[in-house]
Amino acid sequence: MASAFVSASPLPSRSSLDPLPLKLGASSQATFLGKNFIKAQPFTRTTMSIAVEVSRFNELTMAPPDPILGVSDAFRADTNEMKLNLGVGAYRTEDLQPYVLNVVKKAEKLMLERGENKEYLPIEGLAAFNKATAELLFEADSAVLQEQRVATVQGLSGTGSLRLAAALIERYFPGSKVLISSPTWGNHKNIFNDARVPWSEYRYYDPKTVGLDFDGMISDIKAAPEGSFVLLHGCAHNPTGIDPTPKQWEIIADVIQEKNHIPFFDVAYQGFASGSLDEDASSVRLFAARGLELLVAQSYSKNLGLYAERIGAINVVCSSSEVAQRVKSQLKRIARPMYSNPPIHGARIVANVVGSPDLFDEWKEEMALMAGRIKSVRQKLYDSLSEKDNTSKDWSFILKQIGMFSFTGLNKAQSESMAGKWHVYMTKDGRISLAGLSAAKCEYLADAIIDSYYNVS
């Protein structure tokens, strides 16, 4: 980026933009007030003064668009009326409009009526939120909460909570590796890279079955250096929509325990996957009940539709309440110079919804409705694909997947054809967000998938 100042003025008067006095260098460059300028050449009675500021940021190249958020930019630029945005994991109504939950509106009304203030929150966040979020995850009467072994700190949604945990790992477990699934949500790698935490991948997705490569996963977790962190998606694995069965979770816990690894759960879809908050927390609860120390990042973006409020938490389950207190103090120490205190609005919404029996029940109903709509378009997409495809290809993997996403098995070129030819926007790894699909568009999507799958290599 360079800015240019140009002035043309008759001699001898000087415009205020004249870059004088100048300290001239050997070339035509000069410095003024510590900045670099290109010196102008005088001619006849008029001086053309051109001063081009050479930016200190010249070395910065243009960053590539984000692979997920960049999809929405491309969608917005498309003027075709059939266009469909299946890139970002955000819930839409059957009319493909964003949805604000009724319980959120009710909680906000309550907050307005109470005339609550906007004072700073403590670094660890709103106490009522921290209590509610930990109870939602582990259950109020769980041993870990009864024994006060959980350090809970409000975070900037799932991403910010993961980032806090990554900073904790970098500071107190130097050199320790985080194992992440292949594939995973794209931002995981960014988070650990920016926190300077080394990571490697464990096998997860088997393209042959469009299912879980369970043996590969177990052997990679076994082969990792003892004491590694193992990042696990608590439910509704993103991007594949493929979760381990309860029995497989038990075996994963066995191996993690044997290898002295530290489980690190990312729970971005509690209640949103199955429609039940308890069922979707069962993997985390299984590990906690074994007495393991573990980390859990939570997000309320999806299940309460609070995408823009940036509300979530990091929970560290420790071996004793005394250790938990020390861990919490260090999380606060990390948060203080990063963003100081978390925002209050979303925290109050969650605390109000979870803290009021009426709103809590209503939330569960709304969440079941959202999860139900996604399940019904999943079924309809499968039906349309099976009906239209006259080969013997089995599309039932779509029904076996869970949550917001479906991993279609389309490759990069095929995913690009979906956008270029069919105006269907999705991530290049073949993931589609069913939360952005309506029943009315299922047939069109099935046509697009079949065409791209069979006609693009």
Ligand SMILES: Cc1ncc(COP(=O)(O)O)c(C=O)c1O
């Ligand atoms: C697996 C996973 N983790 C974390 C997040 C974090 O989302 P947010 O920062 O909006 O809470 C997402 C969002 O898509 C996700 O899919």
